[in-house]
């Protein structure tokens with residue numbers, strides 16, 4: 245491998261005014277403007293190779309993530325890709341455990357989002373150098389090498405390196421045929437695009453009917469602000485999709501623990517498969533109580549989009565506090581930490597159903613769930629990946645959905661390179677889209 249020295253890191257604040265039409269709205273995030281801190285790593289390679297990475301935010305505050313990326317950039321610029329990937333665990337630690345910067349974390353909040361953006365760009369660069377889409381780089385990688393990318397600190401009481409290795413080695417059986425199956429059929433997806441909280445019943449009906457016609461069979465509805473509204477909306481969507489299609493509900497952390505149990509019990513007649521983020525994302529024992537109370541109703545608990553590191557996931561799994569693990573490609577420490585979470589989920593036999601949507605999350609996480617199926621879980625039982633139909637047109641290699649399945653990406657990299665024109669137009673606050681919005685506000 246060429247050395248590929250990283251000689252420059254740039255990071256930009258890119259925002260899309262999705263709140264104008266209530267796309268992405270939920271019981272806690274009523275006006276999200278889907279945004280990213282967008283990182284580009286430049287190298288000294290002959291081919292002028294670059295690595296692209298991002299982390300997702302919902303508008304205000306993205307400038308803080310940009311600042312954190314700049315603070316971490318000193319740890320990356322000057323390193324070669326070769327030295328990073330020859331000791332990826334060490335590099336992960338360098339970033340996540342810097343003796344001074346860890347004080348503003350550790351491994352949580354803004355600094356963790358910034359870590360994700362940078363490491364996503366490093367993984368993108370690595371996959372490009374190897375000429376493979378990221379999922380294929382992972383699937384083809386020797387299990388021992390994969391394990392060497394993971395920081396096992398704080399999780400060995402739940403999963404040892406040896407156990408992780410055993411899981412990967414065992415799943416080698418049948419890998420080839422699962423890869424072929426994915427290339428042919430794709431990975432099953434569900435849609436959240438029909439029922440954002442701010443959408444009217446009329447919009448919900450129209451979007452849901454269109455989705456059914458396109459072959460979607462699994463639907464997620466936002467709940468949690470008003471019980472009567474939730475009953476009306478869930479009843480409407482259940483009627484539209486019929487008894488055999490799958491319904492999930494998502495409260496985005498709106499309730500206290502007992503309130504969650506009472507509220508969801510009142511929605512049980514609509515047979516949701518799961519309630520997502522019923523309460524505070526840090527409340528492991530609260531989620532365990534909710535899981536226990538709802539189990540007799542056949543409703544599981546799903547969480548993860550704001551679960552900030554592997555240690556949180558470890559506790560959720562140990563406490564049987566979740567029945568669906570929602571990994572997120574931009575919340576935790578990139579592929580390195582998601583590998584740890586995927587392997588812990590396999591050990592505890594809990595299905596991984598990734599969180600996606602936003603801007604870029606579908607593009608990224610599809611790689612991880614393909615790896616999970618082909619190289620770890622070997623199962624599609626109770627598993628599906630979220631899909632949201634917004635903003636894909638801003639990417640060089642947008643997701644491909646066929647018959648409600650993610651079709652494996654073929655382009656080398658991690659699919660997060662954005663169109664330069666889109667980045668420039670949406671850069672905050674100076675891009676033309678934001679200047680026009682500011683002008684309208686002044687009129």
Ligand SMILES: C[C@H](O)[C@@H](O)[C@@H](O)[C@H](O)C(=O)O
Pocket residue numbers: 267268269270273276302436494496549599600601602630
């Ligand atoms: C603010 C965002 O759109 C969230 O509502 C979204 O990530 C959501 O929780 C989801 O599960 O897709």
Ligand SMILES: [Mg+2]
Pocket residue numbers: 494496520521549599
């Ligand atoms: Mg959610």
